[in-house]
Amino acid sequence: MKVKKSDDKNLVIELHKKTFPCDEFDDSPSNEYWIVWNGKTPVGFCILRPLKLDKDSVFLSRAGLLYEARGKGLHRRMITVRLRWAKKNGYTSALTYTARDNAQSFSNLQKAGFRLYWPENLYAGKNFLYWIKTF
Numbered sequence: 001m002k003v004k005k006s007d008d009k010n011l012v013i014e015l016h017k018k019t020f021p022c023d024e025f026d027d028s029p030s031n032e033y034w035i036v037w038n039g040k041t042p043v044g045f046c047i048l049r050p051l052k053l054d055k056d057s058v059f060l061s062r063a064g065l066l067y068e069a070r071g072k073g074l075h076r077r078m079i080t081v082r083l084r085w086a087k088k089n090g091y092t093s094a095l096t097y098t099a100r101d102n103a104q105s106f107s108n109l110q111k112a113g114f115r116l117y118w119p120e121n122l123y124a125g126k127n128f129l130y131w132i133k134t135f
């Protein structure tokens with residue numbers, strides 16, 4: 001399986017529909033996309049967005065894998081690939097948030113060096129956990 005940078009927003013939207021069937025796609029012109037490929041078959045995606053208000057930081061937006069691609073360590077690779085891109089492009093920190101019951105995500109974020117924090121502005125609401133990593 002390979003995690004590759006992509007400009008194919010339509011493919012990301014298609015994968016997003018399959019992995020987040022109840023959620024709207026968070027469209028932004030500054031989104032950066034990656035697709036996970038199993039040979040020639042797309043099985044997942046992830047998104048990063050540089051933050052407008054904090055020029056040093058990126059936001060790790062959605063990551064989703066089709067069922068058959070889960071449990072193989074791909075989420076961790078999707079975190080790593082985005083952190084590598086952020087560092088290479090001069091950013092010094094990465095932020096994200098997770099649902100409180102998303103054990104896979106917070107396990108993977110912790111292993112990638114993220115720590116919990118409590119931002120002044122709880123931009124996703126009180127029911128989420130907020131994560132930060134500085135490089």
Ligand SMILES: CC(C)(COP(=O)(O)OP(=O)(O)OC[C@H]1O[C@@H](n2cnc3c(N)ncnc32)[C@H](O)[C@@H]1OP(=O)(O)O)[C@@H](O)C(=O)NCCC(=O)NCCS
Nearest residue numbers: 019062063064065070071072073074075076103104105107
């Ligand atoms: C979230 C998602 C990307 C995780 O993908 P994944 O790579 O298959 O993750 P895994 O199932 O391998 O789990 C990752 C880790 O969490 C651990 N984990 C799983 N369930 C756990 C639990 N209940 N408690 C503690 N740890 C748990 C696993 O052991 C694994 O760690 P390990 O590799 O050290 O063994 C995938 O489940 C998905 O696409 N879900 C739907 C979309 C979504 O919710 N995305 C996240 C929000 S953006």
